[in-house]
Amino acid sequence: xxxxxxxxxxxxxxxxxxxxxxxxxxxxxxxxSETSARRIVELGGKPLAGDIGTPxxxxxxxxxxxxxxxxACDFDSPMGDVEQRLxxxxxxxxxxxxxxxxxxxxxxxxxxxxxxxxxxxETTPFRPLPAFAWMVRSLQRVxxxxxxxxxxxHPAMAYDASGGVLRRFIDDAIGRDAIxxxxxxxxxxxxVHCRDLAKLYALALEGGVxxxxxxxxxxxxxxxxxxxxAVERRFGxxxxxxxxxxxxxxxxxxxxxxRGYAMDQQLSGEKARRDLGWxxxxxxxxxxxASMHSxxx
Numbered sequence: 001x002x003x004x005x006x007x008x009x010x011x012x013x014x015x016x017x018x019x020x021x022x023x024x025x026x027x028x029x030x031x032x033s034e035t036s037a038r039r040i041v042e043l044g045g046k047p048l049a050g051d052i053g054t055p056x057x058x059x060x061x062x063x064x065x066x067x068x069x070x071x072a073c074d075f076d077s078p079m080g081d082v083e084q085r086l087x088x089x090x091x092x093x094x095x096x097x098x099x100x101x102x103x104x105x106x107x108x109x110x111x112x113x114x115x116x117x118x119x120x121x122e123t124t125p126f127r128p129l130p131a132f133a134w135m136v137r138s139l140q141r142v143x144x145x146x147x148x149x150x151x152x153x154h155p156a157m158a159y160d161a162s163g164g165v166l167r168r169f170i171d172d173a174i175g176r177d178a179i180x181x182x183x184x185x186x187x188x189x190x191x192v193h194c195r196d197l198a199k200l201y202a203l204a205l206e207g208g209v210x211x212x213x214x215x216x217x218x219x220x221x222x223x224x225x226x227x228x229x230a231v232e233r234r235f236g237x238x239x240x241x242x243x244x245x246x247x248x249x250x251x252x253x254x255x256x257x258x259r260g261y262a263m264d265q266q267l268s269g270e271k272a273r274r275d276l277g278w279x280x281x282x283x284x285x286x287x288x289x290a291s292m293h294s295x296x297x
Contacts, residue, residue, distance in 0.1 A: 007072030055089030080134025095147030183262030185225025193282030221266035
């Protein structure tokens, strides 16, 4: 397939791009800079200069596409407005190209709200953080669009050998007096390794059903205190307890989106396992943390 990848140099996107290239798909990936373009080539794709907020400047240069994988998200910009402009330009282009393209939209577990002791599934109603309400609107627009075969993947908290969602914990363990945990050590995070998540995107591209959603969670929920303490053992002094901060403090320091770190949530990846044959192999995140490499300084 010829696939347009949006967000292909991000912490998740780089793994997805590489996985798709390894499976002999022809990848075109949007690049905002020369650095991004070089990274795309390293991962096995062909860069196309452009920004997701200005599709009118690059959509005309696209070859006919079999699929789009959209993973781009910038927490430091008014992403709802940016995504509106992207969809305004890209969806009509896809509908007019003469062949129906698959469109994988990336949502996220934080759209489903806190689940507590209940394990959320694809049928759980949306209860997004206010900072992500725009994503539900965009997701529904893609699902309802004519001329494409849309699907949605909701990743759990994604990590890899360099950190991913755990990078802030690593930075705190190295550079602060304690790792900052939002809310409580008992808050549960659903987890997935980026390599396993990349395989899910590839499976959805090959065999996913149009207008279906799939949750990418290998671990339904792990207490964040256990995660933080494992990071402390690997990168810190080994015996410091996490420092608990409030969701208000996290939002003030990082942005309103950071309230998600305090969301006590469990997610089920059973549908992806059953319907797509997804078989995640990273099922012991604490062992993965113990073998993480030290970040470059």
